[in-house]
Amino acid sequence: MKYLFSSRPAILAALASVLVAPSALAETSVQFGTGFEYASGEFGATEDTTIYEVPFTVRLKTGNWTFRAKVPLAAIDGPGGVVPGDDNGGERDNSGPGGGGDDDDDDGDGDPTTFAGIDEVGLADVTLSGTYTFNLTDNAYLDTTAKATLPTGDEEKDLGTGETDFAFLAELGTDTDAGGVYVQGGYKQRGGATREDGALALVGGYARLSDGILVGADVSWAEAVVAGGEDLSSATAYTSFRLTDTIRLSLFAEKGLSDASADLAAGVGITWRTNFRRPFERR
Template sequence: MKRSAAFLSLLLVAGVAHADDGLSLGLGVDYSSGDYGSDTTTKIFSVPVSAKYATGDWTFKASLPWVRVDGDANVVPGLGNLVNLNPKGRGRGNSGGGGGGTTAPTSGTTSGIGDLRLAATYAIPLQGRWGVDLTGNVKIATADEDKGLGTGENDYGAAVDVYRSVGAATTLFGGVGYTVLGESDFIEVDSVYNANLGVSHKLGNSSIGAMYDYRQPTSEAADDRSEVTGFYSFPTSDTGKLQLYATKGLSDGSPDWGAGVNFTAGF
């Protein structure tokens, strides 16, 4: 049983059956907008490219997005509103200089490659209606910190996801995770716990569902992330699948709203 929501590859729920062995590739489009507790609305547009390889009880995933951010220089994709002291940050004119003092919030627009995310998941062999996944993940800091597209440091995390089939078409799922966030010379962050809970229901070959996601604040300046997501996926061919989703933020640590689409094809 596999799910990739916590991996942030935009495959919010990749079904709730064991993944077929082999390689699959994905391409998505994601857009979100919110003020994250600031006076400025920040808009984030990303195009993630992903790859997944499944063999036996193991699944390996990689995702790399192109990202465009328009908004507050203190808002970092995936982390929310932080205190970013980088003098070359988004909207600060690449002025150079050190990291001392407090940098006034400014706005700007930047784009580029985001952070590379890698994950390995082991599905514990179980009988019956239960399923358990153990995942280790790492974020490789490939995003440009001077553009405010990332922190410039690596992150490391682990997660446990649990599934329970209810009847022939419904699956309940939930999970908890912990991430050690890397600090840079300009951004201080805290390691965080996260949790999610949701339900998926099959409609023939399609599926529909909803998920709630929570994460602790990433720093003293940030708010916790709290949001709900609805999704719908359907096959486009014997090996292809299209997924649509929409997200509503419930706290300043989340965007006000977001939406996206993701296509995957197996080989």
């Protein structure tokens, strides 16, 4: 599987061409969002790392296509070797300057290598994605997504991995006036000499309690970021409220189910949007 996605420039070019070529005749809507997120835990190490994040997001929907960009500002405080990101603080390549990872390396003198503490603020890794939705029935859908995480965060400050990652996802779900369920599976190609590619999975559901109020929960899993490490897994509860016809407030709380995940994560978000088919998103 390491060589399945051998041409990164070609993938980026294909994604870029899709971003600029939606049908001019399709109905188009836009969403802007921001918020505040917090995550804390050992992330497979021996000391806690705390991550604060302010994400800025924009989403464009035209016809069956949806395109999304996430630009996060992050603050990280910990022993080093953990970065913000979709891997719930996934380790970066520990062969680079500053090192990291969830195992102590030996520097040849018989003592474990230690890393200076990290207390940094700045731009983290930017994520771009494109999704095509197949409307299977009036209430059932299949989403296929290609996602790229770009190395915009400073690797030496543990604000980014220093690598470009790609993920390919498929989500099958239902969406009705009462609520819905969804299951997602995919594969992530992680850049770097020590970071491992791996499968991803998620399953969840949500209910609309009344007009404008939604609650839901899901459980996620991902293969370990480094060889010999523990798989990532977490459970998340979320809700959203319609403040006006175009503005929604959302909240989420997440509990790690493995030592490699954050012990606890939580966040609040606010979005301005026009009419999207499935009006919920916890991040």
